[in-house]
Amino acid sequence: MNSDQFLKDVQGKNVNFLIGSGASFGVIPTLWIKSLNKSFEELLTSNDYDKKQKKVLFFIWFELWIRKTKILEFDSEDETHIQYERFVNNLINFLNNEGFDKPKRINIFTSNYDTLFEMIFDKVSKDNRLTYFNDGSRGFFKKYISTENYHLKVSHSGMSDSFQREIPTINLLKIHGSVTWSNNHGLIEVSLENKIFEKLSELSNEIIEDIHLFNDFTDDKLIEPSEYEDAILNKQLNEENLKQELTTIYAECTDKIDSFFEYYETLPVVNPTKQKFKDTVFQQHYYQLLRMLSFELEKPDSVLIVFGFSFADEHILEIVRRSIVNPKLKIYVIAFDNNAKSDIEKRLGNLGGNIIEYLPSKKMPDGSEIKGNFSYLNYLFDGREEENN
Template sequence: MEVKDIKKVIESCHLNFLIGSGASKNFLETLKGVEEALDILDKRTGLSENQTDEKVIKLIEASIKYFYFEKCIKKNIKLLDVTDDSNETLNNYTNLLSALQTILAKRTSNLVSKQVNLFTTNMDVFLDIALEKLNYSYNDGFSGRMNTKFSTENFHNIINKVSSYYEYQSATPLFNLFKLHGSLNWKYNKEKDTIQYDNQLESTKKISETELNAADLVNCFDKNGNFLRLDEIYKEAEKKDFSKVQKKLDEFMEEYNNLIMVNPNKEKFEETTLKLSYYELLRMYSNNIEKENSVLFVTGFSFADEHIRTITLRVAKSNPTLLIIVFAYDEEAKNDIEEKLNISEHHNIIIKTKGDGNYTFAEVYNSIFKEITEGLQIPPSENKTTNTPENSAENKAEDGK
């Protein structure tokens, strides 16, 4: 499938993107070994009958999650202070979003909406900050200003603009941002049983301020990020003086568990509201790609997530009008994804590789969407925005940030 073919698809299809951790690579690490580590620890794989001390197990768990926090989460705090174009990864996001905004603004067909659905398993705030920086209209599921509240019902909202004369209305290009695994800018209010917005990443900052450090923990990974033997890690962990580290461990784990996210294993939320929101977001992912004449672009995502993989394959089989285009990083990634998706059984899944290089997130924009939008110009904006009855909650760019 060439760029000209993708352009034709975009002109007539509902636009959906599935974005994984590979999109934030370089600034944040992907650390596939963490998922394996937590799964092995949960099953106690490789431990002997005598290796059952729960204090030691908790220390290993804290060591894995501390490693994950330091490599994949903590640096998000720095993104809050980015005001220029110095962050290359953030620029990759803004470039793609700018291209999509142009595509949406130039759409003339009334058969498909001027919306794009951004589904991501990333807990980072790159998309949030990029949309805010560009001042685009977007919906992230939150409503309210003084007391923000998350509800998947808000994703049914639309935004219209009305001209100063004749009250002519037109749909505004809108990005729907679905954080399928939760987000670092979410916080849970146990008293009100609601998910609220954390625009300053206070939960993440509290974790970074705990006194726990690498010297209190045990090394669980080699230099390539691969998980070491659990029984050997256990032997090192039981040598620790728990009288000195237990308090710091408890503090770290308490703050870490306040993050509203699905850890990189198959852990589920305990709170009913969080659990329902998680499964509702997956349902909305399914519903959107089930729409007739939909396209799903996949980048930075390996389909290792069992739930998302199962949903995607089910819809690919039941919806013959759905087209899935996967940008695989390289040939090795392509072969892995082909095996996971059993590609031979699905005629509507295309996996693309770049013959003269790798399909990084930046390259997906440069070689595909930048070329598609060349020559397109965004029409002059209308004078003001008005909320239709379907749009009681405004753009989150105005919403509690």
């Protein structure tokens, strides 16, 4: 499918995105551990690791993934940052080209808890003053999130006339939580100066310092935390060595690991263990966002564009599967490659009819795969005639 045809198919529709960790790849690693041929999720849910070892795994999880999700500055040399900016600008152009009788709103449902979208919204808003970027929060010195804040239609009228024009609105709905959230007396507060994140970073630094000290005084070296991404995710590391690593770290840093884990359990994010929020406030918000996703997919002429999402979340998977009752729904799944497509097809099953379409749908002239990467997603909204990856 070329870009022009795709745009014709989705224009005038209720457009929703479901975006997962694949979108942030390049800035934040995937959960796949090449050296063990399994995901980090499998480690955290495996019965082969005891409670002490799993506490250390959460410390490593924080260092490898969580700590990297607080992104405040745009990096003009980073390809992922560039694609995020291109994507948001494409959505703005798409909405601006919609007629006044068509919806000028797009919903981005994401399982990511990084701040890439917020950082890009902040960057592009200076040149797009008549676009409303909505993360569901309201406030000035203190900002609080509520699902009620998503049901808004924002209009603009000129100084010399009374005609109101709906301006483009991009809603960001972070289903799995965010590193900028905290529970403030029963309300979800949004702040870049997140005390939970800062405390976890402080405790993590203390554990790292203890690992440094251990390595200074022993011949049996532990992996340096700064090398976790390369050593754990990419290099050859068998599970016995990893288990010994975890056991040694816990023995050397018992009190600090226990304190870290106790504090980590208050961080408002859905972990790879698939266990949902322990905090009732965040749990309620999670289910409210799921209901919103379900409601959007039930609307007439709805479109769901899935990118970088594996459907590992059973609740989201079930909502999408149930959405087949809407004959006016169209789902586009952008799969990175054939293996990813096969995995998603197994999870979704046969939804029947033409409700779902997998993209890219063809190969390059030389027979090689067209990768369903961020560049391809942006190509679909660029309006160009030829696919360019």
